[in-house]
Structure formats: structure tokens, C-alpha cells
Amino acid sequence: MQTVAAAVTMVRDDAFFLKAWLRHYGRMLGRENCYIINHGRGAEVTKLAEGCNVIGIPGDPHANFDMKRWRLLNGQVAGLRSYYRHVIVGDVDELVVLDPAAGNLLDFLAQQPLRRVLTPLGLELIHRPDRETAAVEDSILGPRRHLRHAPHYSKPCVVSLGTKIARGGHFTQASKLFTPEPLYLFHLKYCDFAHYVGAMDRRNKVTEELGVGVKQAAIGRHWFAEARGDDRAVFDAFAALPQAEAFDFARVRRRMHRSWAPRGETGFWHFERPEPDRQHILPERFYGLF
Template identity: 85%
Template structure:
């Protein structure tokens, strides 16, 4: 049984994203090294996650949902570090990916020094409905090959150091930044238009059940209907994002390091996360990873 890496997430009803998460980490690490917190004890989540370590918790709506969620995830990560060299933690629609040109993610992590937090470059997998068919149920990369640069999703999510992760997973209290070449975080929120609509409908229902506004809740603003906008217009706008030649993010990593600094007096560290409008074509060597 391997003890190099484990993956941890929390999920509620998001079967489409959970299937991709399981295809990716289950295949790489083995399901016995995947830890899934089943928020609300959904039977579909339990069924899909057979062979994984599933922890069922109550799903009652709460205005401090994100604070409670990351308190639990921090505890899981710090506990599992006693048994694994590295623990990957994040939302179910976020997958840490190693460029296949650099090898296998598990082998890569086995060679990484410990007592670090690794920060992949964030890229959003986007669906271009005018170019790509609807539906990506069995495989996402390949049917989807357009990526948008997403500094907000360059998250410090590969942990082998005792540290605290901030709500949302965007910052940690680790004072050194490590951004290995070829390591990415693929955010899947926009990877399929029908799945996006369905997921946003579910999130809007959750915030309606909570019964408070954005300012009164510790829940991401994007979960609220008032911040949603028009779904189809959002996806149509992807066509306007300029396409960059190649697939080289060395300048992005250098900018992250140049802007690295304490996040005020919070104890957390950060780099600048500019709103950069750039789109890339995914090289074929990534196709079929999940």
C-alpha cells in the first residue's frame, strides 16, 4: 500500500465532478487513499465512492458553511500527514495535474522534499459550446481542450507541512512558495455548460435555505443567485478571451514569486492574483487523464 499521497475533498450531490475526481485520484493513488467527506450523507456519493474512505456528516444549511468546511478539512489534512508524505486537499471540481511530459503525479510526489506546501498554476477548463459538443460524462480532457488562466485557483493545496489553510483554500501560513514546473490545478466549474447550470441551481438552492445575504454568510459569493448573471452569455464570452500560443507558464510562476508577501497581519502569505484574460489550447498529451 502506497503512503506517498492521499487526496481529500468534501462533496454534496456533485456526482459529475465526483466521478472525474475519482477517475483521477482513484486511478493515480488508489481508492483506499482517497478521503471523501459526504456532506449530507448523500446515497449517490456513497455509491460512487465505494472503496474510498467516506465520512458522512450532517447537511443542515448554515450561514458559516465555508468556515465549518475548512475547519474540518484542515483537521483531516493535518491528521493524514502523520500517515502520508503529501496530502492534496481541495474542492471536488479542482484536480491537481502533472504535465504527462514530466511523468506520473504519484512518482513526482515521491521525489518531492517534505515539509513544503506546493502551489500549482491554476487553469480553468472551459467549454466552448460553439466548438465543442455538450456532455463530457466519461472523459473531460479531450472533449474539452480550452483552458483559461486562473490565478485565483493557483492554490497551495499539496501539503507536507504542518500549517493552516485559509477558508476557500487560497492561502496558507507557510512562508515559502514552491511552484514546481509542470504542476497545475485544473478547475472544472466551466467544463460543461449543462453541468454548470445544474451545479449553480444546486448552490442557489443551498443559499436560499440558509436564508441570509452575501454579507451575513461565510459562503462564496458565487453561490448566491444575485451574483450569478446570465449563464449562456457567460459561456459565449469565452470566445472573446485571446488565445496564447504554446503552453509555457514560467512567466506566471515568476510573477507569483516576485509578488510573494505576507497577507497583512493575518499570518497567511499570498501572491498577486491579477485578472489576466488569456486562453490556451490543451496539448494532446493531457487527453484522457480524467
């Protein structure tokens, strides 16, 4: 049984993203090393995650949902670090991926020094309905091959150090930044228009049950109908992004390191996060990873 790495997430009803999460981490790490917090004890989550370590918790709506969630995830990471060299933690629509040209993720992590927090470069997989019509039920990379750099999702999410992770997973209290060149975090929220609409409908329903607005809740704005905007316009805007000539992010990583600094008096550290201004084409070597 491998003890190099475990993966941890929390999920509520997002079967499409959970299937991708399981295809990736289940195959790469082994299902016995996957830890899934089943928010609301959904029967479909339990069935899909057979062979994984599933923790069922109550699913009552709560205005401080994100604070409670990351308090629990911080505890899980802290505990699992006693048994694994590295613990990967994040949302169910976020997958840590190693460039296949550098080998496989498990072997890569086995060679990494301990007492670090690794920050993969964030890439958002975007659906271009004008170019991509294939279904994504069994495989996402290949049918979807357009990306944009997503600084907001360059998350410090591979942990082998005792540290606190901020709500949302965007910051930690680790004062040194490690950004291995072949390591990426793929954010899947926009990877398919139909699944995006379904996920947003479910999240809007959750926040509607709270009976409070964006300013009264510790939940991301994107969960609220009032901040949602027009779904089709969101995807149409992807086509307007200029296309980069190369799949190369060396300058981005250098900028992350140059701007690395304390986040005010919070105890957390961060880097500048400029808005993405172009799209990239995923190299074929990534196709079929999940």
C-alpha cells in the same frame, strides 16, 4: 500499500465532479487513499465512492458553511500527514495534475522533499459551445481542450508541512512558495455548460434555504442567485478571450514569486492575482487523464 500521497475533498450532490475526481485520484493514488467527506450523507456519493474512505456528516444549511468546512478539512489534513508524505486537499471540482511529459503524479510526489506546501499553477477548463459539442460524461480532457490561466486557483494544496489553510483553500501560513513547473490545478466549474447550470441551481437552492444574503454568510458569492448573472453570457464571453500562441506559463510563475508577500496581518501569505486575459489550447498529451 502506498503512503506517498492521499487526496481529501468534501462533496454534496456533485456527482459529475465526483466521478471525475474519482477517475483521477482513484486511478493515480488508489481508492484506499482517497478521503471523501459526504456532506449530507448522500446515497449517490456513498455508492460512487465505494472503496474510498467516506465520512458522512450532517448536511443542514449553515451561514458559516465555508468556515466550518475548512475547519474540518484542516483537521483531516493535519491527521493524515502522520500517515502520508503528502496530502492533496481541495474542492471536488479541483484536480491536481502533473504534465504527462514529466511522468505521473504519484512518482513525482515521491521525489519531492518534505516540509513544504506545493502550489500548482491554476488553469480553468472552459467549455466553448461554439467549438465543442462532445459529451463529457466519461472523459473531460479531450472533449474539452480550452483553458484560461486562473490565478485564484493557484492554490497551496499539496501539503507535507504543518500549516493552517485559509477558508477557501487559497492561502496558507507557509512562508515559502514552491511552484513546481510541471504541476497544475485544473478547475472544472466551467468545463461544461449543462453541468454548470445544474451545479449553480443546486448551490442557489442551498443558500436560499439559509434566508440570509451574501454579506451575512461565510459562503462564496457564486453560491447566491443574486450574484449569479446570465449563464449563457458567462460562456459566450470565453470566445472573446485572445488565444495564446503557446502552452507556456514560466512568466506567470516568475510573477507569482516576485509578488510573494504576507497577506496583511493575517499570518497568511499570497501573491498577486491578475485577471486572466487570454485562452490556451490544451496539448494532446493531457487528453484522457480524467
